[in-house]
Amino acid sequence: MGKEATKMMNGGVESKSRKGLPNFLGSVNLKYVKLGYIYILSLAHTFCFFLPPLLLLFIFASRFLPVVAFPISIFFLLLLYHFLTPSSVFLLDFSCYRPPDHLKITKSHFIELAMKSGNFNETSIELQRKALDQSGIGEESYMPRVVFKPGHKVNLRDGREEAAMVIFGAIDELLAATKINVKHIKILVLNCGVLNTTPSLSAMVINHYKLRHNTESYNLGGMGCSAGIIAIDLAKDLLNAHQGSYALVVSTEIVSFTWYSGNDITLLPPNCSFRMGAAAIMLSSRRIDRWRSKYQLMQLVRTHKGMEDTSYKSMELKEDRDGKQGLYISKDVMEVARRALKANITMVGRLEPSFKHICVLASSKTVLDEIQKDLKLTEENMEASRRTLERFGNTSSSSIWYELAYLEHKGKMKRGDKVWQIGFGSGFKCNSVVWKALNNIDPPRHNNPWNL
Secondary structure, eight states: OTTOOOEEEETTEEEEOOTTSOOHHHHSOHHHHHHHHHHHHHHHHHHHHHHHHHHHHHHHHHHHOHHHHHHHHHHHHHHHHHHHSOOOOEEEEEEEOOOOGGGEEOHHHHHHHHHHHTOOOHHHHHHHHHHHHHSOOOSOEEOOGGGGOTTOOOOHHHHHHHHHHHHHHHHHHHHHHHOOOGGGEEEEEEEESSOOOSSOHHHHHHHHHTOOTTOEEEEEOSOGGGHHHHHHHHHHHHHHHSTTOEEEEEEEOOHHHHOOOSOOTTSSGGGGTBOOOEEEEEEEOOGGGGGGOSEEEEEEEEEEOTTSHHHHTSEEEEEOTTSOEEEEEOTTHHHHHHHHHHHHHHHHHHHOOOOSEEEEOOOOHHHHHHHHHHHTOOHHHHHHHHHHHHHHOBOGGGHHHHHHHHHHHTTOOOTTOEEEEEEEETTTEEEEEEEEESSOOOOOSSSOTTOO
């Protein structure tokens, strides 16, 4: 480019490359540089505060009390290690929302309401009937009734009302279980694939619970069913940058906005699998919270296949010829998922080779069957995923939390057990996270959706 400056916008800063110097601003995300800088400064400030008195104590002990010099030096080194190494990320507790009974829907009732809505022709009704029969979903999953209302076009108000129900319901149960004051929550990460409003859903949570003004708030949209693990990953990084903080993660999908009310047969299958649900998770980077936390985050691996056109186009939000919106899932999606899973599991296996429990995203019976076959999993391995699909349907990114709740409900989580959560989503992505139980986890009496 000769003498002309190469202009790159990064975090609102325009950088110019100069001869002989690397373009650092163009290659580094300034936001994370800033977070790292603040983190180092906070450590240095804390360390410098304690260093002078500790040095004086060490000198005094070495000169006048040689007997205690050694234990004091060990204490000094441990304290140094404490301040210069990041703490682990702990999962205090989580909660999965169970909608009220009047929103339960059987397969026959689903078809009956679909017919009465007047939106579907006979071919579409039969396709949905067949898809329901093969879905693996039972007779007690939950659906918003507004999608079946004759002559009604789902609007933002419908979406916000459903979002408020499932999101606030999950958070209320979590706050009651953890007894965390909302003013102590430093980080909020919320993910919802299809419904993205202004103000955002994360802003809706801040307004409802009156979180503090400097809350680090993030709203993830358009990232599909695996976005819940992406939300955990983002929260983890932020907790490492803000040591001694709490992070609230919320994962959901709004069914009224994934619903398709037309007759394009390529857009109808998701109607028969997506169901209402949400999960709220409380994470902490406070070392003192280890004793009361359920799990410790051990490993998180993200795999993205979006550079491949087949993968990128395998799941897509589309409009039919009448402008009606629906979710398209290609016939190649299983092969796409298989390749993404293989890449992800290769990395996970290198880092964490042993697992006691597995929670696979409960998207459909076909997907679970194929994954069980490919990974040579037992029926016991698949129990949590199959029971969740049967009872709650595909609740998208929150599905893996309903599965972990099932394992807790059955009293299967013991001290030292590792559980592997796997999620798939548009893009195409395969993400997974490994947790280790810090104690024997008794079946929860309250915030568990499996309790009768």
